[in-house]
Amino acid sequence: MNHSAAPEVIRGSDPAAGKKYLVPFIFVISLFFLWGMAHNLDSSLIPHLKKACNLSNTQSMLIDTSVFLAYFLMAIPAGMILKKWGYKASMIAGLLVFAAGAFLFVPAANELSYITFLIALFIIGCGLTLLETTANPYAAVLGDPAKATSRLNLAASFNGLAAMVAGYVGTRFILSGKSYSKAELAAMTEINRNAYFMEEAASVKMPYIILGSVLVLFALIFCFIRFPEIKTKSIDGEAKGSFIGALRHKHLKWAVVAQFFYVGAQVCVTSSFIRAAQQGAGFDEGTAGYYLIVYGFLFTVGRFAGTALLQWISSQKLLSIYAIVCIILCLIAVLGSGVYVVYALGGLGFFMSIMFPTIFALGIDGIGDDTKPGSSWLIMSIVGGAIIPVCMGALIDHYDDQVQIGYYVPLICFLVILYFGLKGYKIAAKS
Template sequence: MEILVNESLAQSKTGQSAKKYLLPFILVTGLFFLWGMAHNLDSILIPHLKKACNLTNSQSALVDTSVFFAYFIMAIPSGFLLKRFGYKHCIIIGLLVFAGGAYLFVPAANNLSYEIFLLALFIIGCGLAILETTANPYAAVLGSPATAGRRLNLAASFNGLAAMVAPIVGANFILSGKEYSKDALAAMQETERLHYFMDEASSVKLPYVILGTVLLLVAIAFLFVKLPEVGQQPEHVENSNFFSVWKYRNLSFGVVAQFFYVGAQVCITSFFIRMAQQGANVDEKTAGYYLGIYGFLFMLGRFVGTFLLRFLSSRKLLILFTAFALLLCLAAILGEGMSVVYALGSIGFFMSIMFPTIFALGIEGLGDQTKAASSWLIMSIVGGAILPYGMGSLIDYAGDSIQIGYIVPLVCFVVVLAYGWRGGGVSDE
């Protein structure tokens, strides 16, 4: 009888615990969708602001530089904020910073100032860095440790959903479908040309004001919702350990591979619309919808990749998917017409598993040095700030040939493939 009572009490506590964590987990999962929207709207902003602010390709790529450099700068401060203020308050801080950057799009558009746009994006990047640093571990601890991986995968799937939704939203509410050649712009009267630029810039205001308002409402929800107190387990990382992990080849090569992977992903999406316009002669709105299909395939690839891991090792899956991505990138460079768009869209499916797989291989077998290794792998996302600018510069140098520019992600995939082939799962002591 006593055993049955104890079992009943245990089941009751489990049920109560699940209910206690449900609403907080729903709110945290919403954060994954919101920062996914911000990232994937950048792929719309790059071609759009190129028109509105009359930019070169390399200048337009500073959108990525602003956001991902903010991640690099905020990597360590975000950790300090989490230790100082805890999960709840850090999430609220991140949301408010994110919202502040979104609202800054209004004066940027009103003044037709690319510099203010870049400042707004940098501030958004700072907010995203705080949110990601906080929300990922919080989702992991909201429940049983045995199901932490499933919770993170579920939350991350909403990030993939945003990759599909954001381009469709951007195509409908930001992209105008109007684009003039340099000669046509030069032939316009100055007032007419300025009116065109102002109209293009103004289209970003409503979506970002709505985004900022949603962020404020979510911040208020977090403020008033009682979140369960879950123990944080901050670990101090010795400076010696922080740098000594570079002796492990799977980590040092993994940091390089992650740098190039993130750069490849950002390059492909940032110039996707212009590639579709130039390579397949589709209008920018239609190109935006195809970018949404890319996002759908990216999300699908995560589910398929997770399933295939039952039969293949992480290293073999990375080799297989990277080889296909490399071939598709080559097809996009050499192809013509809609084959270019189909090749680019399909790359999303094969890129989907690269970040988590490289991450897992990079920290494999490192034991108590895993925290230091993880920090290096997170910092390597600065590739998303550097390589798209290099790609934009190459496109400008090649006379605005977008297809030539895709040599940059092609080289990135070669590096990732080399890591899968020679660097994954092997450490040198």
């Protein structure tokens, strides 16, 4: 690591500094939980709106595209906002934009307008981009740099907790358990068919009204919390990081590629979980939804277990091991049958759990003044969640709605992550 350009926060052995950073770190952790709720509600939202708006697999995957396209388009503006406004104001702005998108679900449901749902999700994605561009590097630098990966994994563990909570909320309050074939829908009267579609759409309103209200409350609380503004300084005392210049770090470039494929893989796995459980194991929608809660639980356990294992195993080695296991589990999800398909999907939740924060921490390791722009690049790479799931949806549609075949797509993604864990993470020696 280039200590001459390291963040000024590095005082892990100073007890006073530790106390100073404790409360801000706790509130930053809350952000990881909140954006985890947004992402994991999509796992229920995709099959639900597929029914309510009568969509194909490819069309339903546009839900992910709307959210993750925002990461690509907003990453540079978010980095500029962070640089100009600082961490606290950027986090508050992110919460409010996130809330605006959540509240837009009400008119979208009232009008049964899929386009309005997509716009609402895009706005949510803009808020999430601002939050993640701010909170990920803030959690990484808020303490001893030697513990940055562990600290980021601990914070990200609350994404896993959100996956479990969102799975319950989605199953209990969004998914209806009602499902009709194309023939059954065609046999209905137009009045009954439209009533069914409206009923399905209406169930999303209350969860998103509550979510938006919680976000506004947190934004107000953040106004009164003191967050230390961590600055990166060069030898002459001024930050010199630049957006394009950050890519001179070879390991950052590989981290951007790995993050692109990781996010795409995770979104593919979670977005198709319910329908894969229905087809592969023969579960009904409600049972599949409850197994999604188990998936969230395993994701949570995986995050905490991974954080503990990082005390003894290097982050790149653990990432490589987990990538190999995920490749095997994807093969089981594709080729297996019965409950073993669901077991494989649950296992993916456990072994994917540490990948995002680990790739992020390895990517910004040793880049000093380029930490903030490097963070923007890593957030931009989340656009993988907009592109790769659509490819999966198209593959499923091509094979006549065979959802399991779609899991070849995340398998390919994990091969890229394996390469990063074995070689791409290495910091190039300075000439």
